Amino acid sequence: MPASYDWSGAYIGLHAGYLWGKVDYDEPDFPDFSLNRKDDAFIGGVYLGFNHQMDSLVIGAEGDFGLGGVDIDNEEDDPDNTYSAFDSDWNAHIRGRLGLAMDRLLLFVAGGLAIADLEIDDTDDGFGDVRNTHLGWTIGGGAEFAISENLLVRAEYLYDDYGREGGEIQGPNAASDYDVDADLSASTVRVGISYIFSAE
Numbered sequence: 001m002p003a004s005y006d007w008s009g010a011y012i013g014l015h016a017g018y019l020w021g022k023v024d025y026d027e028p029d030f031p032d033f034s035l036n037r038k039d040d041a042f043i044g045g046v047y048l049g050f051n052h053q054m055d056s057l058v059i060g061a062e063g064d065f066g067l068g069g070v071d072i073d074n075e076e077d078d079p080d081n082t083y084s085a086f087d088s089d090w091n092a093h094i095r096g097r098l099g100l101a102m103d104r105l106l107l108f109v110a111g112g113l114a115i116a117d118l119e120i121d122d123t124d125d126g127f128g129d130v131r132n133t134h135l136g137w138t139i140g141g142g143a144e145f146a147i148s149e150n151l152l153v154r155a156e157y158l159y160d161d162y163g164r165e166g167g168e169i170q171g172p173n174a175a176s177d178y179d180v181d182a183d184l185s186a187s188t189v190r191v192g193i194s195y196i197f198s199a200e
Contacts, residue, residue: 004147005104005146006198008053009188013194015043015122021070025120028179029164042070048193051098058106059097065092069116069186074123083124088184091116091160093138104146114138114160118184122169127176130167134184137161150196158188166197 018040025035045066051058067086092115099108115137123130143157166181 004022005101006147007051007058007099007101007106008029010048010050010194011152011193011194011196012048013046013064014044014116015047015064015190015192016042017190018187019043019069019188021184022071022089023070023118024164024183024185025084025086026181028181030178037070037072037086039070039072039086041068041071043091043188043190046123046195051196053101054161058097058101058102060097060099061065061095062097062110063092063094063193064093070118070184081176083089083122083127085121086125086182087119087121089115091162091186093158093160095138100145107138107141107142108144108156109141110144110158111137111139111155114162115160116160116184116186118162118165118182120167120169120180122171128170130169130180132165132167134162134165136163136184137144139187146196150198152194154192154194156190156192158186158190160186160188162186 041088047064049062050062072086095110095112097110119131138160140158144154162184
């Protein structure tokens with residue numbers, strides 16, 4: 001039977017939550033050397049999307065942008081991590097959504113493209129850094145509830161694998177230059193509030 005609340009329409013909102021991130025770091029010139037560092041942080045941002053409802057099935061597309069991410073300095077309790085620091089300032093997603101509407105409650109899964117930045121910094125004197133934009137994938141799910149005809153609240157979980165990127169750290173001279181690469185991944189729980197514009 002069709003749900004009594006109509007989820008169709010465009011929406012825009014704000015999200016906030018907590019992220020647990022991991023960086024898997026390697027130096028290709030030294031295959032026996034690697035680091036696995038973790039960090040957690042608050043994140044927040046904006047999202048917008050569009051729903052189309054067919055009976056109780058809701059399909060849609062959504063994009064979001066958020067600030068926050070891992071910020072790992074070179075003072076972790078690890079004797080190998082004496083010079084490598086990692087910093088991610090933002091992330092974004094472009095996702096498709098599939099949901100089951102039960103009147104004002106929507107249960108949904110979502111997946112698609114995940115994007116984030118990551119800086120690898122050699123903090124030793126005279127050495128530089130590498131900053132890349134990572135492109136990967138995301139999957140997750142959650143629940144959304146219409147507290148009024150136009151106001152929606154949600155809670156959701158996302159797992160992001162942003163993929164591996166690398167580059168060259170430049171040192172004081174050409175002989176000290178070396179290659180680096182890193183894989184960035186994260187788990188995020190977040191809540192959101194949005195305004196939906198009725199399709200009618």
